[in-house]
Amino acid sequence: MLRTESNHAKGDMNDVTTESTATAEESASGHLLGAADIRRIAAEAGVSPTKKFGQNFVIDPGTVRRIVREAHVGPESHVLEVGPGLGSLTLAILESGARMTAVEIDPPLAERLPDTIAEFMPEAADRFAVVNRDALTVSPANLPDFADDEPFTLVANLPYNVATPIILTLLERFTNLESFLVMVQKEVADRLAATPGSKIYGTPSVKLAWYGEASRVGTIGRNVFWPAPNVDSALVAFTRTRHDGDARAETLRRETFRLIDAAFGQRRKTLHAALKKTVPAGTFETAGIDPTRRGETLTIGEFTALAEASLRLAADVHAADVAEERA
Structure with a gap:
């Protein structure tokens, strides 16, 4: 048919x-x-x-x-x-x-x-x-x-x-x-x-x-x-192996893919150089990822850890800004 x-x-x-x-x-x-x-x-x-x-x-x-x-x-x-x-x-x-x-x-x-x-x-x-x-x-x-x-x-x-x-x-x-x-x-x-x-x-x-x-x-x-x-x-x-379908998981996927694109968009650069304008300060330390590594050495688990840290720190910054505006 x-x-x-x-x-x-x-x-x-x-x-x-x-x-x-x-x-x-x-x-x-x-x-x-x-x-x-x-x-x-x-x-x-x-x-x-x-x-x-x-x-x-x-x-x-x-x-x-x-x-x-x-x-x-x-x-x-x-x-x-x-x-x-x-x-x-x-x-x-x-x-x-x-x-x-x-x-x-x-x-x-x-x-x-x-x-x-x-x-x-x-x-x-x-x-x-x-x-x-x-x-x-x-x-x-x-x-x-x-x-x-x-x-x-x-x-x-x-x-x-x-x-x-x-x-x-x-x-x-x-x-x-x-x-x-x-x-x-x-x-x-x-x-x-x-x-x-x-x-x-x-x-x-x-x-x-x-x-x-x-x-x-x-x-x-x-x-x-x-x-x-x-x-x-x-x-x-x-x-x-992954079946996430809720909004939270989709947000994490989008952030992970954003960081993957940025890291491989400048393949020869270190993560610090490739992502310095992409992630909040403290992201590498929070994720436990050495910023002198290059994107091609990271597993999907490590990219996901970076994304989780980035989202969490960005949310903290946003919450602090809101609190300051209300003060």
């Missing part, structure tokens, strides 16, 4: 192979899209992959089946897919028995997707919906299938140019987003899963760590896509 709402979007496991790995047993499960299917559907729909939407369609059934397996998706799962494209991964998710909603920014693709489900997996039609919307604009208000407290998972081949904003936006707006398995550009995957002290540890690494734990779980070669991208891809798995 198509819901038209807007015209705008531990430990390493075995690497995902770059060629079809579908076995005879897998092939019997259902018909997924191969290269010929993808090109035919695209031609019938008058669709050409565009750089604007970061479109590279998976043409290998073995790859999408393995993504679904690594995501631990099954009949009890409730799944959100972002950027379904022509439906390669969509059909693999439905093949598992899961209920799902796909969010697609490109109107022709969103309109075509139900026809693809009807052709290749008609028995799954009642477990599937597609919303024509920019994923950066979704919320519980306009994505009612995920508005309750029922846990759900994100499984997606994300548009590489907006992968990180999409992930962080969904985690912020949906406290019931419990896990994800996403395919992203390899360099993005490395940054998302990076740990303190590494050269690639930065803003995405720390902000994602606020919500839970991420790890790289496989690489994917270029030849499973049409058109083949100019970069390698990788899978990132994530499990949520």
